[in-house]
Amino acid sequence: xxxxxxxxxxxxxxxxxxxxxxxxxxxxxxxxxxxxxxxxxxxxxxxxxxxxxxxxxxxxxxxxxxxxxxxxxxxxxxxxxxxxxxxxxxxxxxxxxxxxxxxxxxxxxxxxxxxxxxxxxxxxxxxxxxxxxxxxxxxxxxxxxxxxxxxxxxxxxxxxxxxxxxxxxxxxxxxxxxxxxxxxxxxxxxxxxxxxxxxxxxxxxxxxxxxxxxxxxxxxxxxxxxxxxxxxxxxxxxxxxxxxxxxxxxxxxxxxxxxxxxxxxxxxxxxxxxxxxxxxxxxxxxxxxxxxxxxxxxxxxxxxxxxxxxxxxxxxxxxxxxxxxxxxxxxxxxxxxxxxxxxxxxxxxxxxxxxxxxxxxxxxxxxxxxxxxxxxxxxxxxxxxxxxxxxxxxxxxxxxxxxxxxxxxxxxxxxxxxxxxxxxxxxxxxxxxxxxxxxxxxxxxxxxxxxxxxxxxxxxxxxxxxxxxxxxxxxxxxxxxxxxxxxxxxxxxxxxxxxxxxxxxxxxxxxxxxxxxxxxxxxxxxxxxxxxxxxxxxxxxxxxxxxxxxxxx
Amino acid sequence: xxxxxxxxxxxxxxxxxxxxxxxxxxxxxxxxxxxxxxxxxxxxxxxxxxxxxxxxxxxxxxxxxxxxxxxxxxxxxxxxxxxxxxxxxxxxxxxxxxxxxxxxxxxxxxxxxxxxxxxxxxxxxxxxxxxxxxxxxxxxxxxxxxxxxxxxxxxxxxxxxxxxxxxxxxxxxxxxxxxxxxxxxxxxxxxxxxxxxxxxxxxxxxxxxxxxxxxxxxxxxxxxxxxxxxxxxxxxxxxxxxxxxxxxxxxxxxxxxxxxxxxxxxxxxxxxxxxxxxxxxxxxxxxxxxxxxxxxxxxxxxxxxxxxxxxxxxxxxxxxxxxxxxxxxxxxxxxxxx
Numbered sequence: 001x002x003x004x005x006x007x008x009x010x011x012x013x014x015x016x017x018x019x020x021x022x023x024x025x026x027x028x029x030x031x032x033x034x035x036x037x038x039x040x041x042x043x044x045x046x047x048x049x050x051x052x053x054x055x056x057x058x059x060x061x062x063x064x065x066x067x068x069x070x071x072x073x074x075x076x077x078x079x080x081x082x083x084x085x086x087x088x089x090x091x092x093x094x095x096x097x098x099x100x101x102x103x104x105x106x107x108x109x110x111x112x113x114x115x116x117x118x119x120x121x122x123x124x125x126x127x128x129x130x131x132x133x134x135x136x137x138x139x140x141x142x143x144x145x146x147x148x149x150x151x152x153x154x155x156x157x158x159x160x161x162x163x164x165x166x167x168x169x170x171x172x173x174x175x176x177x178x179x180x181x182x183x184x185x186x187x188x189x190x191x192x193x194x195x196x197x198x199x200x201x202x203x204x205x206x207x208x209x210x211x212x213x214x215x216x217x218x219x220x221x222x223x224x225x226x227x228x229x230x231x232x233x234x235x236x237x238x239x240x241x242x243x244x245x246x247x248x249x250x251x252x253x254x255x256x257x258x259x260x261x262x263x264x265x266x267x268x269x270x271x272x273x274x275x276x277x278x279x280x281x282x283x284x285x286x287x288x289x290x291x292x293x294x295x296x297x298x299x300x301x302x303x304x305x306x307x308x309x310x311x312x313x314x315x316x317x318x319x320x321x322x323x324x325x326x327x328x329x330x331x332x333x334x335x336x337x338x339x340x341x342x343x344x345x346x347x348x349x350x351x352x353x354x355x356x357x358x359x360x361x362x363x364x365x366x367x368x369x370x371x372x373x374x375x376x377x378x379x380x381x382x383x384x385x386x387x388x389x390x391x392x393x394x395x396x397x398x399x400x401x402x403x404x405x406x407x408x409x410x411x412x413x414x415x416x417x418x419x420x421x422x423x424x425x426x427x428x429x430x431x432x433x434x435x436x437x438x439x440x441x442x443x444x445x446x447x448x449x450x451x452x453x454x455x456x457x458x459x460x461x462x463x464x465x466x467x468x469x470x471x472x473x474x475x476x477x478x479x480x481x482x483x484x485x486x487x488x489x490x491x492x493x494x495x496x497x498x499x500x501x502x503x504x505x506x507x508x509x510x511x512x513x514x515x516x517x518x519x520x521x522x523x524x525x526x527x528x529x530x531x532x533x534x535x536x537x538x539x540x541x542x543x544x545x546x547x548x549x550x551x552x553x
Numbered sequence: 554x555x556x557x558x559x560x561x562x563x564x565x566x567x568x569x570x571x572x573x574x575x576x577x578x579x580x581x582x583x584x585x586x587x588x589x590x591x592x593x594x595x596x597x598x599x600x601x602x603x604x605x606x607x608x609x610x611x612x613x614x615x616x617x618x619x620x621x622x623x624x625x626x627x628x629x630x631x632x633x634x635x636x637x638x639x640x641x642x643x644x645x646x647x648x649x650x651x652x653x654x655x656x657x658x659x660x661x662x663x664x665x666x667x668x669x670x671x672x673x674x675x676x677x678x679x680x681x682x683x684x685x686x687x688x689x690x691x692x693x694x695x696x697x698x699x700x701x702x703x704x705x706x707x708x709x710x711x712x713x714x715x716x717x718x719x720x721x722x723x724x725x726x727x728x729x730x731x732x733x734x735x736x737x738x739x740x741x742x743x744x745x746x747x748x749x750x751x752x753x754x755x756x757x758x759x760x761x762x763x764x765x766x767x768x769x770x771x772x773x774x775x776x777x778x779x780x781x782x783x784x785x786x787x788x789x790x791x792x793x794x795x796x797x798x799x800x801x802x803x804x805x806x807x808x809x810x811x812x813x814x815x816x817x818x819x820x821x822x823x824x825x826x827x828x829x830x831x832x833x834x835x836x837x838x839x840x841x842x843x844x845x846x847x848x849x850x851x852x853x854x855x856x857x858x859x860x861x862x863x864x865x866x867x868x869x870x871x872x873x874x875x876x877x878x879x880x881x882x883x884x885x886x887x888x889x890x891x
Contacts, residue, residue, distance in 0.1 A: 257849065278639075278848065278850040278851070279849055280639025281634075281641055284636035285635035288636055328616070335640060397658070401659060403832065408613045418744075418745045419831065423827075527638075
């Protein structure tokens with residue numbers, strides 16, 4: 001593990017030095033101006049320890065910093081972790097359970113306060129004090145986390161996060177080795193905030209930051225203004241490069257149709273929301289140069305409740321997987337340019353992914369066509385023919401379309417199906433709660449960080465299933481003790497041999513796919529539509545478009 | 554000759570005949586009735602149209618190919634220019650039985666869905682109107698005739714219902730029942746059933762009928778013929794049925810088209826918000842919702858059902874006004890809060 005981290009640091013330094021001159025040169029030429037962004041609504045709370053949205057996480061990138069960060073780069077490079085507020089990647093000891101970071105000196109928060117080790121300790125405590133949404137999962141392995149989870153108010157993480165003021169070091173102690181801890185520390189939920197930040201959801205109040213930008217104004221109904229942090233001095237171009245625009249103005253409230261028109265007219269530079277489907281043809285032909293298509297590590301899928309009829313029967317689940325025409329779904333999503341058909345859980349080009357598709361006309365590596373005859377035969381064999389199935393979908397055009405299509409598929413193979421659209425604000429929690437007895441639904445999962453466990457362990461482990469809870473992310477209720485044991489083994493193996501672990505994850509992916517607790521539908525791509533004046537568009541696979549690395553003048 | 558005619562006994566027409574004669578001379582009302590009846594007939598022919606057009610208006614047909622002037626045309630056309638992004642449903646062919654109004658985003662025949670949607674909208678609005686009139690009339694009769702504590706309790710219940718904004722109440726009830734349906738004792742209505750919007754819309758408009766009816770019954774309760782019947786020992790239920798109900802019939806008849814119009818609007822609004830008729834079934838509200846995502850490329854998908862709602866509601870309102878003038882020109886029945 002230690003060797004691996006040293007090699008990563010060396011590679012990071014090399015990459016950084018190679019990038020540096022070009023960035024510095026461009027910075028002089030293009031620095032300044034205002035980037036204008038649009039979204040239908042705000043991303044919720046401003047608090048980075050709480051906000052758990054793509055929109056929020058993307059915006060935090062030039063604002064907040066953790067001890068480590070995902071490299072602000074395009075392609076696979078963007079998945080690598082580099083030191084940020086820490087001088088270097090941590091030294092690892094105690095059989096992979098202790099991580100020691102040395103904090104950089106001379107960094108100030110946007111309010112003028114110096115960054116110190118006490119801020120780091122307080123920030124880790126705050127993750128638990130504000131009941132951060134991932135405090136019980138991503139950070140539960142820190143020594144003392146169990147006490148913090150039981151009593152959030154008096155959280156000290158004693159023995160878990162230890163600061164040495166004189167040496168300027170922070171030592172993170174884990175209860176057991178965790179191969180993914182650096183990824184977790186690079187997420188916005190682990191950014192470092194001033195020690196005196198109140199231990200409560202800050203809502204609409206901006207919290208001082210260390211990055212090149214700070215939030216200078218925010219109204220959840222109108223917009224957010226992000227301006228330069230006067231105390232910022234670049235310390236690592238790969239972790240936190242200085243940005244081009246002076247101001248990022250994010251306005252809320254415009255519909256997707258209106259946002260497209262605003263960008264076409266040069267009144268805005270980018271929109272967060274997906275482009276309206278009826279504008280795709282026009283934009284794809286007339287505004288090609290302003291469109292950027294980027295792969296996403298995401299999965300659109302239809303969870304099948306393995307604890308309720310008819311999908312408590314494996315053959316019934318497999319029947320649905322055979323019957324669904326992925327090409328039709330891709331068509332509904334906008335065509336092959338914007339999505340690819342899938343059968344399995346792990347997205348393409350993701351750690352542990354090996355092409356696999358058993359539920360197709362010619363089973364093998366890739367999906368080719370639905371096998372409706374096989375599906376009908378399986379429904380007959382399962383003895384579930386004629387049973388009623390309700391599909392719960394989000395009340396959005398695309399989700400509703402998919403629901404209606406799946407309803408016709410289920411009807412075709414012998415079920416009595418209907419589809420219920422539920423408000424997008426409610427649907428995701430509704431389908432998780434077992435009290436709602438959801439048989440089938442349509443939803444999406446976007447990776448938190450680039451590890452196979454973020455899909456397989458989170459979505460299909462026994463521990464992710466919680467009876468009667470709105471936070472039971474194992475929506476299928478799938479629990480296979482043997483597969484669970486293999487997942488634990490893969491997690492442990494990742495600490496010493498990530499390649500071998502990924503091989504094991506690939507095998508687990510196949511086993512889960514075979515059991516069909518969910519039907520893989522397609523892998524979406526991100527389509528960004530920018531104004532003509534946007535230059536240097538860079539797409540980071542972890543947090544999407546790197547906003548402040550683009551210029552407007 | 555003239556003196557002989559004057560001497561003949563004059564045949565007087567009954568109040569109903571007078572009213573219908575008056576209605577028949579109201580050109581606007583009769584034209585509106587004709588328009589509405591044409592819409593009703595067209596909507597009730599939906600299954601026949603779908604069979605004739607060999608189309609299933611409820612199934613996704615994204616890969617369908619139709620023939621136009623001997624050429625094969627895909628129902629969903631992929632953009633062939635530039636990046637080739639997105640699919641656009643076929644536009645109106647203006648050929649009856651062959652995607653006359655084009656297709657929606659699922660490749661379904663919009664004309665067939667429009668007729669089925671109208672059928673559902675009319676059925677829901679009609680059934681909800683009957684429900685509201687029965688329950689509202691019963692509540693108004695009982696409260697107005699028996700008075701006292703009965704009146705107080707019923708009137709306060711109606712006041713509570715009246716206090717909620719109609720759409721807010723309808724939306725709230727729909728959201729609560731949309732996923733699981735309703736189960737009260739032996740009565741069970743499954744989610745997705747058309748009975749859910751019927752009952753919800755029926756309930757929210759009860760005060761609109763019950764309050765004016767109660768007022769009329771209250772006035773009739775102390776009229777001489779009712780007091781005479783009471784003094785003669787005629788049972789209360791008989792007085793209600795034989796003496797009071799016939800006297801409020803004209804009001805109830807006037808309510809029918811006006812309530813239908815209101816109910817159609819409410820049903821469309823609920824379905825547009827995905828809490829009325831559930832997919833893949835259609836109503837004019839759900840078709841507008843489907844068409845919302847196609848406003849830029851295929852605006853007719855949303856515009857035609859919108860137009861159908863507007864024409865139907867206007868026809869019902871104009872006919873309702875004519876009916877009111879014909880049956881009871883002094884009536885103050887108006888639908889609304891004042």
